[in-house]
Amino acid sequence: MDNQQLNKELGIRKEEVEKLLMSYLPSVDGRQKTVFDAVNYSVCAGGKRLRPILMMESFRMFGGTGTVIEPFAVAIEMIHTYSLVHDDLPAMDNDEFRRGKKTTHAKYGETMGILAGDALLNFAFETAMKAFDRLDDLAAVAKALRVLAQKAGMYGMLGGQVVDVEAEGRCDVTEDDLRFIHTLKTAAMIESSLMIGAILAGASDEAIENMEQIGRNVGIAFQIQDDILDVTGTLETLGKPILSDERNGKTTYVKIKGVEASSQEVRRLSDEAIDLLEKTAAHTDFMAALIRQLTVRNS
Secondary structure, three states: OOHHHHHHHHHHHHHHHHHHHHHHOOOOOOOOHHHHHHHHHHHOOOOOOHHHHHHHHHHHHOOOOOOOHHHHHHHHHHHHHHHHHHHOOOOOOOOOEEOOEEOHHHHHOHHHHHHHHHHHHHHHHHHHHHHHHOOOOHHHHHHHHHHHHHHHOOOOHHHHHHHHHHHOOOOOOOHHHHHHHHHHHHHHHHHHHHHHHHHHOOOOHHHHHHHHHHHHHHHHHHHHHHHHHHHHOOHHHHOOOOOHHHHOOOOOHHHHHHHHHHHHHHHHHHHHHHHHHHHHOOOOHHHHHHHHHOOOOOO
């Protein structure tokens, strides 16, 4: 699949996800309407919608049919959005712009930024549990829900964020430390996307484990590329301030290994992921092309 075809397919799939998200967002009314508005603003601020796209494609690759995947696809984007809302807070990265728009706390105030993130995390699980009404195999839904919870929590994304915050300003952060942080903070939710798609489609345990490893490679590669773009990108292309890692005293792959070696690592991880993908599933053209694009993205 060439870049033109990939971008066309990405556009179609992103539009599909956007429509799904809009159908699940709360109405802005009632006494708590401010938090509803902040939640909707946060979700509608844009983004690649990478995680729900990966989840729905994983579901399709393993022959999944029906709408059971939809609540989970929406839920994982809500969880991703909550993590960004909290990342941007003054106590964390203290960023006032994301995707070219004011961050949630910059628009609604710090207190509402905290509450909007909390609301999104809770609402994500309310949403995911709607899948119980859409599939007779309740055990598969429960397994998918367990993966979603574990990968988002202390043994996944949240745990990675803890270690990342504690590493700020330290001079002794190693490559192994960074691998641990990226595996949990970034890769865990991509692992979750690919695993849940496979689980709900009825894939084998071996295939689910392979999708987890593919997600790990993709997540680490994605984060290293993000670190590269923080040095080489611009505010216009990224939609957020550059050099934020340096400003926040963070050690990155780029700081340890340089841009070229970091780029080579992105390619290596992507190559391994694509190789395992082609051994695990059928109809992998779109997924393989999407993973490959991570090595050359500029935003």
